Amino acid sequence: MIDLHIHTTYSDGDKSVEEILKMCEDKKLEYISITDHNTCKQYNDKALKNNKIFSGKIIKGTELNAVFQDKNIEVLGYDINPNIINEWCQGYYSEEKLEEQQEICYRRLLDICDKQGLKYDESKIIKPKATGYVEISIYEELMKHKENYKILGEFTESLGVFFRKGLANPKSTYFVNRIEFRPKYKEVIDIIHKSGGKAFLAHPFEYKFKDTMEFINDLRKEKELDGIECFHPSANTEQRNILVDYAKNNDLYMCGGSDYHGSSKPDIEIGAGRGDLSISKEILNWL
Numbered sequence: 001m002i003d004l005h006i007h008t009t010y011s012d013g014d015k016s017v018e019e020i021l022k023m024c025e026d027k028k029l030e031y032i033s034i035t036d037h038n039t040c041k042q043y044n045d046k047a048l049k050n051n052k053i054f055s056g057k058i059i060k061g062t063e064l065n066a067v068f069q070d071k072n073i074e075v076l077g078y079d080i081n082p083n084i085i086n087e088w089c090q091g092y093y094s095e096e097k098l099e100e101q102q103e104i105c106y107r108r109l110l111d112i113c114d115k116q117g118l119k120y121d122e123s124k125i126i127k128p129k130a131t132g133y134v135e136i137s138i139y140e141e142l143m144k145h146k147e148n149y150k151i152l153g154e155f156t157e158s159l160g161v162f163f164r165k166g167l168a169n170p171k172s173t174y175f176v177n178r179i180e181f182r183p184k185y186k187e188v189i190d191i192i193h194k195s196g197g198k199a200f201l202a203h204p205f206e207y208k209f210k211d212t213m214e215f216i217n218d219l220r221k222e223k224e225l226d227g228i229e230c231f232h233p234s235a236n237t238e239q240r241n242i243l244v245d246y247a248k249n250n251d252l253y254m255c256g257g258s259d260y261h262g263s264s265k266p267d268i269e270i271g272a273g274r275g276d277l278s279i280s281k282e283i284l285n286w287l
Helices: 017-026 082-093 095-115 134-142 146-156 159-167 185-194 212-222 237-249
Strands: 002-006 031-034 061-068 071-078 198-201 227-231 253-256
Touching: 002 017, 002 071, 002 253, 017 031, 061 082, 061 185, 061 212, 071 185, 082 095, 082 185, 095 134, 134 159, 146 159, 185 198, 185 212, 198 253, 212 237, 227 237, 237 253
Parallel strands: 002 031, 198 227, 227 253
Antiparallel strands: 061 071, 071 198
């Protein structure tokens, strides 16, 4: 079994690289990839450079934000050169830039909360490190006040719903514009290829687009993908089958993973997602 979508403390996960390797070894996974957001610094971690914990194979990967048609998406890069990715990421995601972006987004979302009449205690909002999303901390604080539930409506279902339908949705009242900080989709594909890697669209059904498959077609017209993440907790069995058929019919590679973050997504388990994710290494015909 494999898991090619895992996050650590190098981005917005809460487990160290060493802890992740131990968890993957306990699960007896055969292939893994640690795909932290907008960085490959995890591959300079001692636990990975001198790996004596995980006995399976490690594919060097990353998950890069990108903008296409004013929509924020993610692209997974596999079998990449981490040094090339890290050098490029400095232009968009240096610690100084991330701290500045975080403060802007923090103020934007609190302003929105005030306009919507939402209750919160700002002193209880703990800002994460620069690589994290301050929006998560604000959401957790909003959820502590039951009087907010009626105002927020469906956004109380989960952080994922709030993020995709609110924070990342230009048509939503709760839209926090991170798009202006992100690189264009074409540039992201180009840097992954320059680093010797392959580019996969991450979790297509998580974006909640009106027509997911039409969106993928539009992406490919702009710049061809190498593959698609067909197996992910955001897609049900029917949707996974749709993505698998699409990949096969369009000569695209497949990948998949749990998108493990730790406590921020407590229902997600490494290697298993929400319990029904079981990905065979047989899909890795691109290695």
